[in-house]
Amino acid sequence: MGVQVVHHAAYEVDIGPHVFPTAKYRLVRNRLVADGSVAAIDFVAPNPATDDDVALVHTAEYLEKIRSGRFSTREILTLEVPFSAALRESMWLCAGGTMLTARLALERGIGVHLGGGFHHAFPDHGEGFCLINDVAIAIRALQRDGRIDRALVIDCDVHHGNGTAAIFQNDPAVFTLSMHQERNYPAWKPASDLDLGLDDGTGDAEYLALLRRHLPGVVERHRPDLAFYLAGADPYQQDQLGGLALSIEGLRERDATVLATLADAGVPVATVPAGGYARRPDDTVEIHCNTIREAQRLSSSRPPPP
Numbered sequence: 061m062g063v064q065v066v067h068h069a070a071y072e073v074d075i076g077p078h079v080f081p082t083a084k085y086r087l088v089r090n091r092l093v094a095d096g097s098v099a100a101i102d103f104v105a106p107n108p109a110t111d112d113d114v115a116l117v118h119t120a121e122y123l124e125k126i127r128s129g130r131f132s133t134r135e136i137l138t139l140e141v142p143f144s145a146a147l148r149e150s151m152w153l154c155a156g157g158t159m160l161t162a163r164l165a166l167e168r169g170i171g172v173h174l175g176g177g178f179h180h181a182f183p184d185h186g187e188g189f190c191l192i193n194d195v196a197i198a199i200r201a202l203q204r205d206g207r208i209d210r211a212l213v214i215d216c217d218v219h220h221g222n223g224t225a226a227i228f229q230n231d232p233a234v235f236t237l238s239m240h241q242e243r244n245y246p247a248w249k250p251a252s253d254l255d256l257g258l259d260d261g262t263g264d265a266e267y268l269a270l271l272r273r274h275l276p277g278v279v280e281r282h283r284p285d286l287a288f289y290l291a292g293a294d295p296y297q298q299d300q301l302g303g304l305a306l307s308i309e310g311l312r313e314r315d316a317t318v319l320a321t322l323a324d325a326g327v328p329v330a331t332v333p334a335g336g337y338a339r340r341p342d343d344t345v346e347i348h349c350n351t352i353r354e355a356q357r358l359s360s361s362r363p364p365p366p
């Protein structure tokens with residue numbers, strides 16, 4: 061059984077000249093179809109999250125701000141993307157997409173989202189290109205619906221998952237792991253349950269060894285009902301916003317390692333792409349494609365959970 065990939069054309073939002081390439085979602089989709097990795101029929105479009113879903117994580121005051129669009133100049137500077145109705149609609153769809161991906165993961169063992177991973181969004185504000193925290197919303201919605209009790213967030217974006225860490229800081233049911241470049245945005249890094257802060261220039265071998273040393277034990281001790289994997293493309297050596305030195309192959313091995321570790325433990329996983337800002341946008345597209353190719357390879361080689 062092939063993987064279904066959750067995607068919506070409206071993820072591509074015009075934010076003007078910007079380092080965040082919102083075209084990447086469309087480009088990844090087209091490449092996967094062109095090379096036969098995913099059939100066009102296996103892409104599924106989500107419904108937007110409801111305001112009730114989003115309110116499981118975000119404050120009423122912040123949601124009113126998003127609804128009215130009344131942000132201060134300082135708030136827009138912190139968000140680092142221009143706010144628009146199209147951005148709001150895209151982010152509600154994307155949160156709905158991560159929720160759908162999580163449900164597919166519970167049914168099939170692996171769910172793949174071609175969007176999401178907006179881990180810098182806090183309950184009361186957005187920052188670093190992230191308006192609302194799709195992964196946190198999906199976790200809270202699944203808990204509300206009685207689908208899961210315990211979740212694990214494996215955040216391998218080059219930037220610390222500050223919003224996610226803060227949201228789940230006092231919640232023993234949700235384990236947050238962030239593997240990131242220590243000397244990079246965000247300046248304030250609220251503690252995850254496990255923070256693996258990496259030195260500038262960390263390469264494939266060191267990165268993969270650290271991941272293999274920590275991840276199996278975390279999965280075994282926490283025993284999650286579902287894991288979310290933020291497969292950031294920005295630990296890449298040519299990334300404009302990152303200072304690590306992973307190769308495209310090393311990132312693919314990272315993806316394979318995370319997915320196989322979870323499959324071995326019988327833990328369903330929902331993957332989201334998170335960040336990616338390579339000097340050559342084509343490299344970002346290829347790194348994200350590889351995550352989905354690895355998910356496809358694994359799901360066709362192993363039966364879904366009973």
Ligand SMILES: [Zn+2]
Nearest residue numbers: 217218219335
């Ligand atoms: Zn990032």
